[in-house]
Amino acid sequence: MTAAGPELRRTLGVRDAVIVGLGSMLGAGIFAALAPAAHAAGSGLLPALAVAAVVAYCNATSSARLAARYPASGGTYVYGRERLGDFWGYLAGWSFVVGKTASCAAMALTVGAYVWPGQAHAVAVAAVVALTAVNYGGIRKSAWLTRVIVAVVLAVLASVVVACLGSGRSDAGRLGIGLSGGVGGVLQAAGLLFFAFAGYARIATLGEEVRDPARTVPRAIPLALGITLAVYGCVALAVLSVLGPTGLGQATAPLADAVRVAGVPGLVPVVRAGAAVAALGSLLALILGVSRTALAMARDHHLPGALAAVHPRYQVPHRAELAVGAVVAVLAATVDVRGAIGFSSFGVLAYYAVANASAWTLEPVPMARVVPVLGLAGCALLAFSLPVVSVIVGVGVLAVGVVAYVVRGWPGAPR
Template sequence: MTVPAPLARRLGTTDAVVIGLGSMLGAGVFSVFAPAAQAAGAGLLLGLLLAGAVAYANATASAQLAAQYPTSGGTYVYGRERLGPWWGFVAGWGFVVGKTASCAAMALTFAAYVAPSGWERPAGVAAVVVLTAVSCRGITRTARLTRVVVVVVLVALVVVVVSALVGGAPRWSRLDLTLSHADGWYGVLQSAGLLFFAFAGYARIATLGEEVRDPRRTIPRAVHIALAVTVLVYGTVAVTLLSVLGPDRLAASATPLATAVQAGGWTWAVPVVTVGAAAAALGALLSLLAGVGRTSLAMARHDDLPRWLDAVDPRHQVPLRAEVTLAVVVCVLVLIVDLRGVIGFSSFGVLVYYLVANLAAFTQRQQDRRTPRGLQVAGALGCVVLVATLPPSSAVAGTTVLAAGVVYRLWRTRARARPQQ
């Protein structure tokens, strides 16, 4: 049997942190606070803390697993190695399906900010095509472009916070954490599940394990740094939005960051926020394309996806077929699917992915561990609770697609077994 070609180890700690930041900041800060406010009102701050705590537990699991198994595929590989092929498949399928939908969501988010009315879907397709071409040129180009995107996003967020707090007459009484929202703790938990969507970027660092230099040291450091910076940024933005707009106005706004800037009177800064939102969506899309392509590569190597997807381009050393196939699927979704509920659907798949990560990390030997096993127990329970409290439509859609993947693998397993009988 031909040994699959390895990917090149070209990324350092800074590159890995930037890729994680590009994924998390782009996915969450411009898209998730309004639905979280609808679910919990000002209680979204508690939901943010809960989502961050679950993300931290998951991050420790991912970091120590990636250090032990420094290859592409993330929890798909860890689940196979620690728990068995079926666990790995469930994790990989959840990640690929959820993040493929997220790719389409990010493309449409970009188009909503920059495209003329009626041209949003073609603009989204164009973004996917261009960024796939960038990603296929090599992972170092991906990291360089993501670095620029992260700087643009952070500048835009600074403008939002300063303009809103200086001119927007913030009222700290709006930060009411007495759970006065109608759904109480259920709403807080639902907001945490939705906000978790915004923390999932550190998974991209683990999926790049085959391309990171000194992975046992680099991956854990990059995961923790990226997550800590993201929690700080999200907390600052959430407090600003709630204090300036209030829970009801925040929940009703399709573009809450732009609304907060307008409330501060800095109308000239609205284009800055628009550019930041577009850059954030592009940064997230670029990192998502890289991460999903590499998980697809790992699944194809084990015949859980068609084997022809495991090819690595000899010149640029990227999973070319996997990335091009992913781009085609994402373009189709951009053209035909209404993705208003994609955040909950994506959270379902990612939470399943991290449930497997925590279970796999729980089985690691003491010499391979960096944190107590109790943290993985807390992470697994957190994933289960957040899945159970997602909007029902998201849970039903996620369960259906997960079941379809299981049926597919059963068929593939039986088809492979027939020639041997």
């Protein structure tokens, strides 16, 4: 059972919840993930995007059904605990906190790489400190800032699409839709592209801070995901039409390279600025989600109980936010962004696997169990299609969490 404690203030409506989800998904992933995905899939990039979208849709649907039943902070940590047992909830929470902490570091480093490449780590740490302070001031301030960031990012992405499709260099023949990277390459690319989608659950983890959560969360999650899918599809088509799969796979800054090849070099600084803003938006929402899951786990004594404190004035889990900010700042000062992204993808897919398994146990309605089965299978397939190093590190970190659970002797621990 969840330990009693102060509840968070419900202030977010459907629009604010959708904005939080968009801020999580329309982050640096679309600026960075297209190139490695194209490198893995070749002409199979668009099919890989479709695979990632299907898995994301299944996960979103399962998360929405569960969030309507359990409108509390913690997301799948709560769902797994209530539907599958304490251990599975803990494993989901562990996967989320560890994987998304790595995501925070990756996003912070992306900010640094675009703002000041020579001092990327220092800028990353400064970004973490600044956004932790914003979150500390209350959820409404965070939602307002996220709204501004989403507007800027959408404007930049729209300019990229218009520049690419409107240039004389745009050629549908460059799309090269096929499977030149093989099935394995398409699946690996889908796993990498999933990193750019994984953000809709941020809405569910804020379940204790939205008004009428049984109605708001199930509406906000598919809305945010649908908008993101439409934007990503347009951007991928536009960039492929200019660079082609080979050129895109070799690009270091794919969207900036695309507008340069399209004959609009003056747009390159705008795209770089947009990438930095997008990463800031993603980092802001990530810190929100990780701190709320940490709050829920602390309430159940799976993390130090001090992290369950809610600020009496700002009504936020201030100690959890400070702790998450401190850990992310240390990682941002020391780790490599590529390793952080690979490990984060594995942890997030493990988290959603538990969400789908939890949704499968809900009262059956016609065809309702097909979605969580597809989602669970998709998560497992994409997770183990990631680069070998990411899989090994991911399995190792999950194993550490299981060992800690067993050693502590928590209820439901495997014997």
